[in-house]
Amino acid sequence: MVKNIQNNFLGLLISLVLLAACNSARVENEPAFEDAWIRALPSGVKMTAGFGTLTNPGSEPLEIAAFTSPSFGDVSLHRTEIINGISKMREVRNAVIDSGSHLVLEPGSYHLMLMMPAAEIQAGQVITLDMTLADGRQFSFQVPVDKR
Numbered sequence: 763m764v765k766n767i768q769n770n771f772l773g774l775l776i777s778l779v780l781l782a783a784c785n786s787a788r789v790e791n792e793p794a795f796e797d798a799w800i801r802a803l804p805s806g807v808k809m810t811a812g813f814g815t816l817t818n819p820g821s822e823p824l825e826i827a828a829f830t831s832p833s834f835g836d837v838s839l840h841r842t843e844i845i846n847g848i849s850k851m852r853e854v855r856n857a858v859i860d861s862g863s864h865l866v867l868e869p870g871s872y873h874l875m876l877m878m879p880a881a882e883i884q885a886g887q888v889i890t891l892d893m894t895l896a897d898g899r900q901f902s903f904q905v906p907v908d909k910r
Contacts, residue, residue: 794816796814823859841873874891889907
């Protein structure tokens with residue numbers, strides 16, 4: 763009886779160690795949204811922008827298909843470009859982040875456009891932002907709202 767308990771305990775311990783190893787490997791290879799922030803909105807304004815660095819620590823490229831948020835009616839990736847001396851903002855339908863690389867979202871370059879807020883968006887809030895990849899995987903990020 764004692765031997766069975768010891769074997770069961772040892773089996774459970776090994777299973778927990780393997781499960782922890784699998785989970786930590788998965789998290790290490792998941793994309794991250796580092797130094798992310800969303801610009802606080804003045805009252806009545808119906809769009810804002812999001813910034814940060816999307817990082818791909820995995821061994822395969824990531825193709826971003828969409829962004830969504832329960833706090834906004836529409837979220838899309840945009841890029842500001844200078845064309846013939848004129849600054850233009852264009853929607854980016856999909857973006858690829860190579861293995862071990864990153865995509866910087868900053869004013870005057872790539873950024874997220876967050877439109878039609880469901881409620882007032884103020885500094886200090888944290889907004890859930892979901893990213894869907896072309897292969898269907900989804901990742902959720904908690905992004906603070908800031909006055910910058």
